[in-house]
Amino acid sequence: MFENAFNxxxxxxxxxxxxxxxxxxxxQTSWLLFLKYLDDLEMELQDEAELEGKDYQPILDAEYRWxxxxxxxxxxxxxxxxxxxxxxxxxxxxxxxxxxxxxxFSASAEDADTLEYKVGEIFSEIANRFRxxxxxREVIDIIDTLDFxxxxxxxxxxxxxxxxxxxxxxxxxNGGEYYTPRPLxxxxxxxxxxxxxxxxxxxxxxxxxxxxxxxEYLRRDDLSAAEWDTxxxxxxxxxxxxxxxxxxxxxxxxxxxxxxxxxxxxxxxAENVMDIxxxxxxxxxxxxxxxxxxxxxxxQQNFPIKSGETAYLFLQHFIRxxxxxxRGAIVIKNTFLSNTDNASVELRKELLTxxxxxxxxxxxxxxxxxAGVKTVVLFFEKGAPTRQVWYYQLDPGRSLGxxxxxxxxxxxxxxxxxxxxxxxxxxxxxxxxxxxxxxxDLSVRNPHAPEE
Numbered sequence: 103m104f105e106n107a108f109n110x111x112x113x114x115x116x117x118x119x120x121x122x123x124x125x126x127x128x129x130q131t132s133w134l135l136f137l138k139y140l141d142d143l144e145m146e147l148q149d150e151a152e153l154e155g156k157d158y159q160p161i162l163d164a165e166y167r168w169x170x171x172x173x174x175x176x177x178x179x180x181x182x183x184x185x186x187x188x189x190x191x192x193x194x195x196x197x198x199x200x201x202x203x204x205x206x207f208s209a210s211a212e213d214a215d216t217l218e219y220k221v222g223e224i225f226s227e228i229a230n231r232f233r234x235x236x237x238x239r240e241v242i243d244i245i246d247t248l249d250f251x252x253x254x255x256x257x258x259x260x261x262x263x264x265x266x267x268x269x270x271x272x273x274x275x276n277g278g279e280y281y282t283p284r285p286l287x288x289x290x291x292x293x294x295x296x297x298x299x300x301x302x303x304x305x306x307x308x309x310x311x312x313x314x315x316x317x318e319y320l321r322r323d324d325l326s327a328a329e330w331d332t333x334x335x336x337x338x339x340x341x342x343x344x345x346x347x348x349x350x351x352x353x354x355x356x357x358x359x360x361x362x363x364x365x366x367x368x369x370x371x372a373e374n375v376m377d378i379x380x381x382x383x384x385x386x387x388x389x390x391x392x393x394x395x396x397x398x399x400x401x402q403q404n405f406p407i408k409s410g411e412t413a414y415l416f417l418q419h420f421i422r423x424x425x426x427x428x429r430g431a432i433v434i435k436n437t438f439l440s441n442t443d444n445a446s447v448e449l450r451k452e453l454l455t456x457x458x459x460x461x462x463x464x465x466x467x468x469x470x471x472x473a474g475v476k477t478v479v480l481f482f483e484k485g486a487p488t489r490q491v492w493y494y495q496l497d498p499g500r501s502l503g504x505x506x507x508x509x510x511x512x513x514x515x516x517x518x519x520x521x522x523x524x525x526x527x528x529x530x531x532x533x534x535x536x537x538x539x540x541x542x543d544l545s546v547r548n549p550h551a552p553e554e
Contacts, residue, residue: 468502
């Protein structure tokens with residue numbers, strides 16, 4: 103049913119001249135889904151309050167509730183189209199009244215982690231791009247049929263939403279930076295083994311794929327009320343600089359079942375790493391930070407090792423965001439292992455001396471669709487220096503691409519061998535004492551592979 107609804111939404115959006123690409127479709131679906139979700143959540147909270155004999159103060163004023171402006175109903179539950187706005191009236195209302203009202207929430211909310219603040223942030227960051235009130239009415243009518251009430255419905259919706267983000271990633275125009283292949287994320291999480299009670303952080307969270315998959319890994323039907331509260335409110339922390347990615351990340355977590363995601367809309371690299379306090383640190387960091395980029399000089403001043411390479415600044419940030427004994431799994435370009443510039447050499451040395459870099463997963467070309475770069479995943483624990491590094495060279499035995507993406511089976515051997523750091527044709531160990539202490543070169547050189 104939901105798949106059908108999403109296909110119909112796409113069809114309606116294609117008829118609107120304000121919407122040009124998969125990125126626009128994802129953004130515009132997001133704000134409408136969010137308001138419908140908020141309405142369903144408010145009804146749920148109101149019912150709960152009534153059962154307990156308490157008063158409930160809704161987040162939105164009555165006239166801005168979904169069932170007033172978007173979907174006023176007849177007695178039989180159908181949308182009353184004689185009352186509901188359509189055409190230019192609807193566009194004028196959304197642009198002139200609804201969005202300005204919703205934007206105001208970030209100024210009045212008490213705390214950045216509240217749902218009120220998220221409402222304000224989201225609607226300060228995106229604009230309504232619909233030009234036709236008839237297309238918008240059509241999409242509202244479809245979204246009104248979606249029900250966020252049951253966990254089964256949420257699960258199906260979250261799958262469809264992820265598919266939309268993936269399509270957007272494949273559509274280009276920087277869409278790829280929002281999407282890390284889910285099988286790779288799941289393998290990273292299996293190696294890091296998060297537990298309930300630990301905090302998980304991604305300072306470049308994009309569409310929140312790492313946080314959503316970690317939530318899926320930790321959620322179980324037999325969790326106590328206290329464990330569920332911990333999972334909802336004290337586990338996942340993200341930061342994201344770009345507006346669209348921020349909105350996608352919040353919505354993605356909401357659809358997965360995290361009611362008020364702790365994702366901040368901020369430039370992580372604007373924070374001086376020397377100002378990070380013990381209370382700011384986390385047990386686990388999972389991330390695929392953007393590379394390239396070229397950060398401005400004043401941003402580079404926030405880091406001991408200066409570099410225009412965004413990923414190098416993120417790696418320094420992540421090392422400092424981990425508690426002693428904390429665990430990290432970070433995707434980075436494979437040239438990090440061998441580059442001879444000062445920043446690369448210094449950063450490798452810092453990683454090896456301040457952390458135990460126990461595992462390097464070498465990913466094949468095509469792992470990231472639409473991006474030709476080769477990547478590795480660094481797995482490390484903070485607090486003790488590295489003695490030896492276990493390498494695994496991932497080779498699915500086929501060319502990876504859009505029609506043939508990475509899957510969970512491709513990574514099963516890596517996950518199985520990693521726990522014992524076992525030797526195989528694809529895996530081997532390198533001792534730090536054997537490294538060149540002037541370059542700290544960590545290049546992937548499989549001793550079992552025939553010389554090229």
